[in-house]
Amino acid sequence: MRPTHFLAGPRTRRTDRRGHGRQHRDLSRWRQAVRGRRMQVKLRPYQQESIDALFNYWGADGGNGLLVLPTGAGKSLVLAKICQELLQNWPSMRIGIVTHVKELVEQNAQEILRLWPSAPIGIYSAGVGRRDLRSKIMFMGIQSVHRKVQQLGKFDVLLVDEAHLIPKNSDTMYGRFIADCLEAVPDMRLVGLTATPYRLDSGRLDGKGGMFDAIVYEANVRDLIEQGYLSKLISKATLAQIDTKGLHKRGGEFIQSEMDARARIPTIIESAVGEICEHGEHREGWLIFCTGVEHAADVMAEVRKQGITCETVTGETPKGVRDRIIRDYKAKKIRCLTSVGVLTTGFNAPHVDLVALLRPTLSTGLYVQMVGRAFRLASGKLDALILDFAGNVTRHGPVDAVAPQRQGGAKGKKEKTDEEKEDTVRAKVCPACREYNAIGAKSCVVCGYEWPPEVAPHKPEAEETAILSTEAVKPQMIKVQSVRVRRHKKPGSLDTFRLTFETWNKSYSKWLCFEHGGRMGHEARMWWKGMGGNTPAPSTIAEALERFDAEIGECVGISVRKNGKYHDILSMEFEPGPWIGHPRVVQEKPDPFAGAGGWEHNADGPFGGAYKKRPDDYFSWGKKPADPTAGMTEDQKKVIPKIEALFAKTIENGCTPQEQHLAHVKANQLLGQYSLERLGTGQIVIYDEIPF
Known part of the structure; x- marks a missing residue:
């Protein structure tokens, strides 16, 4: 027998046996439906652990306990097993189960009949169409029973499913109902089941000021995913974002009308839906949460x-x-649902494999509930994708490591303003694969990208540096002086779109694959949209070159990371287009190596062919002559000494910073004018391809 102190003595209460029997006959349809698909029910280890934890808590003279189980973890079965064990050990006990939607009332009732077909249950819910009163186990809708405690009778244990919906204010349906039940039975125990141990509107459910005395058991999301009980979630940082800056708050949440106005901007909707369709091309069940x-x-x-x-x-x-x-x-006759509020809890559709958040929220509980719709397992479902267009992941953190704001503050500490809370960052985006990671992560959980230590290299010029670890410092960008774009050709593969960024002492390149399929083509289109280009994005190199100056503005700066002998460009920042200045597109020229004495393609070479020198064949496969001026025009050769002289004007050689800057700007202009580039070694060569 369970060691439960508060239940030590059997209660004596008159029971309406005739009413009880009548309800059994009335529920025969439910029992027959469940009996037709009856199967052996076996609890998962964490489900049994949660039940044991609750009874042990009561055995230690504990009070009102809270069980925290993620969405999809099987709260209905846990609830059913608690009821079964209580009545099997204390037959005179009476149990109430209350929740907020008819779907959960039905789901919970069906689950206990699947576990225990002869369970003495009754239902009081207008939505279900039943008003039973005297069963040992009562499943109830709070809207139907919040003023009916006298008719329903006394409860020894009251279980609340989706307990995060219990408001802080006691003058509510839940508040009045629980108070009336406690007035009838002062030592009644309250049990809460929820995926989020904090209210949707304010504060935690446990501890000081909470409805529950303690969290008795909490299952870890990450553990359940790794053990195969929940679906794996993946996420991608989106290019379209609803701007929440300056939104006013009321009751701890964004004002709905203001939030709705920002979210309904046509370009935001068009861009967001475009990304959803691209990412969700091979996904079956889309769920989009909206503002209104x-x-x-x-x-x-x-x-x-x-x-x-x-x-x-x-x-x-x-x-x-x-x-x-x-x-x-x-x-699966409908692929996508858009929703406002009603599908955040009590909605069980296991095949959901894409959740799009077009609804900003300051409520950690609401955020977890929306994302939690994707946790359930389904046949053929490998993972579920979360697309956040509203900054919720950054605001609250990864769903397995959320950090809700506590109400109030520690003694002597100043409470954060709404603006400070809104600017608090709890997640960061991997620059390589755009997956969300915990703010303290050192490497990406998906692609393994490692964030560099947050130690800036020493530079001779003054820069913004934090004197304390708590002082925020903005990421440093390398200033770009000019940008050039061109078609990049490589034998044996599709052409790519090459951007070259010229800084005061070095050039950096990035390749985009507009004509490729799959992930690479998708990333190119997403880059175009992210840099301010119009939609739809180009599908060919020719189209991208034609539209580049008209749609992509001035490049402000780039962030790079060294990777072997090259540098990876982690991020770029462009002003809105159009570009006003000299054309940045490098026009294609005839192959300077074609013809006698030039280069020819040899399809028999290694790696599917390479270029070799003609007529004499003394160069190895794929290598160019040692002379860097080979293939240059006379004008290109003549301008090189001038460019080198300009780059030689440095602070180390006695120039002022302004003189150095002006000289290097002029040098980069000449490089672009004559289709040349300066390598990291200082060597000036034809603006040509780097292996891709």
Whole structure:
């Protein structure tokens, strides 16, 4: 028998046996439906651990306990097993289970019948269409019973499913109902089951000022994913972002009307839906959370434009229509749902493998609940993708390491302002694969990219440096003096789009693959949109070259990381287009090595062919002559000494910083004018290809 101190003595209470029997007959339809698919129910290890933890807590004279289990972890089965063990050990006990939506009332009732077909259950829920009163185990909808405690009778244990919905204010449906139950049975125990141990509107559920005395058991999201009980989640930083700067707050959340106005900007909706369609091309169940009813309708219309089946479910959707839409969605007749509020809890669709957040929130609980819709396992589902267009991941952190704001502050500490809370960063984006990582991560959990130590190299000029670890310092960018773009050709592969960024002493290159399929082509299109280019993005190199100056503005700077003998460009910052200045597109020229004495392609060479010198064949495969001026025009050769003289004007050689700057700007202009480039070694060569 369970060691439960507060339940030590059996209670004596008159029971309406006739009513109880009548409810059994009325529920025969439910029992037959469950009996038809009855199977052996076996608890997962963490589910059994949570139940043991609760009874041990009670055995130590504990009070109201909270069980924290992620969405998809099987809270309904845990709840059913608690009820079964209580009644098998204390037959005179009476148990109440209360929640907020009819779907959960039905789901919980069906789960206990699957575990225990003869369970003495009753249901009081207008949504379900039942008003049972005297069963040993009562499943109830809070909207139907919050003023009905006298009719329902006393409860020894009250379990609240989705306990995070219990408001802090006691003058609410939950507050009044729980208070009335405690008035009837002062030593009644309250049990909460939730995926988020903090309210959607304010503060934690446990501890000082909370409804529950302690978290009795908490399952770790990461552990359950690794053990195969939850679906793996992946994320990508999105290019489209809803701007939340300056939004006012009320009751700890963004004001809905202001948030809705920002989210309904047509270009934001168009760009966001474009990214959703690209990322979700091979995904089956899309779920998009929106800011309001009109926003959800706008997003639905844009999704339909892309040829995707989509419907909207909101609090205004009629019950029959809503049931039909959800039924069709679960049957995969509908690929995408846009929603406002109603699908954040109690919605069980295991095939959801893409969740898009177009709804900013300051509520950590709401954030976890929205993302949690993707946790459930399904046949053929390898993972689920989270696309955050509202800064929620950065604001709250990875879903397995969220850090909700506590109400108030420690004694002697100044509480953060709303602006400081909004600017708090709890996640960062991997520059290599755009996956979200915990703010303290040293390497990316997906691609293994390692963030460099946050120690800036010494430079002779003054720079912004933190004197304390708590002082924020903005990332440093390398200033770009000019940009050139051209078609990059490589034998045996598709052409690429090459950008070259000239700084005061070095050039850096990046290649984009507009004509490639799959991930590389997708990344090129996402780059174009991210740099301010119009949509749709170019699909060919020729189109990208033609549109570049008209749509992509001035490059402000780049951030680079050394990788072997080359540098990786981690990020770029462009001003909005168009570009006003000399053309940055380098026009294609005839092959200077073609013809007698030039280079020819030999298809029999290693690696599928290479260039070799003609007519004499003394160069090895793929290598060019040692003379860097080979193939240059006379004008290019003549200008090289002038460029070298300009680059020689440095502070070390006695020039002022301004003289050095002006000289290097002029040198880079000449490089671009004559289609030359300066390598890291200082050697000046034809602006040509680096192996890609």
